[in-house]
Amino acid sequence: MTDPTPQLRPPRHQVSRSAIRYWTVHAALRWAVVLVGAGMLAASTQVGATAEVAGLITLAVVAVAHTIVMPRWRYAVHRWETTPEAVYTQAGWFTQERRIAPVSRIQTVDSERGPLEQLFELATVTVTTASAKGPLRIAGLDAATAERLVDELTAVAQAAPGDAT
Structure with missing residues (x-):
């Protein structure tokens, strides 16, 4: 006799392949808002230009990496x-x-x-x-x-x- 209670296991179906593009655009839009806000904040502060630029570049690198890696990882x-x-x-x-x-x-x-x-x-x-x-x-x-x-x-x-x- 088999146990009628469902067991936790990996599901069989992947989501739509279009989800990769959707998650990419969604992440890019969110990061664009963050980067614009950070740029405006950096422009309005009295911190040295080198620190502001370094911070914005670091944030941009993180944004690009997240936007590229996260959607494909989620799809997997x-x-x-x-x-x-x-x-x-x-x-x-x-x-x-x-x-x-x-x-x-x-x-x-x-x-x-x-x-x-x-x-x-x-x-x-x-x-x-x-x-x-x-x-x-x-x-x-x-x-x-x-x-x-x-x-x-x-x-x-x-x-x-x-x-x-």
Whole structure:
């Protein structure tokens, strides 16, 4: 007899390859705001020009490295999977987290597409459960997959016995 309890394991599916471009642009935009702010602050201070320039160059190098490395690393790590019994997720880049939510614990399933995600035809699916740990988020899905996933999880959760608490 097999154990019906889902076991924590690596999920099978990667997110959309477009997530790499999305995460790259998202990081670049955030770093641009930081660099402009730092440049304005440096221009308004009385510190020597050499220290200001060195600080801005260091910040720019960190920004470029983060913008190049982080999206590819996240893509290599981020995974998801659904089965009739559970939803599996794996996310992060420095700190990596694997989570599992039994279908019987699902309370809501949502999809979100911010303006930048819409540009890249991506979506984030959020599965809210009765867990104190919080919802499971699957970011970087192509929009069509996200829509199918929301429909599938909603149907499976409605069919599951109990009240998801």
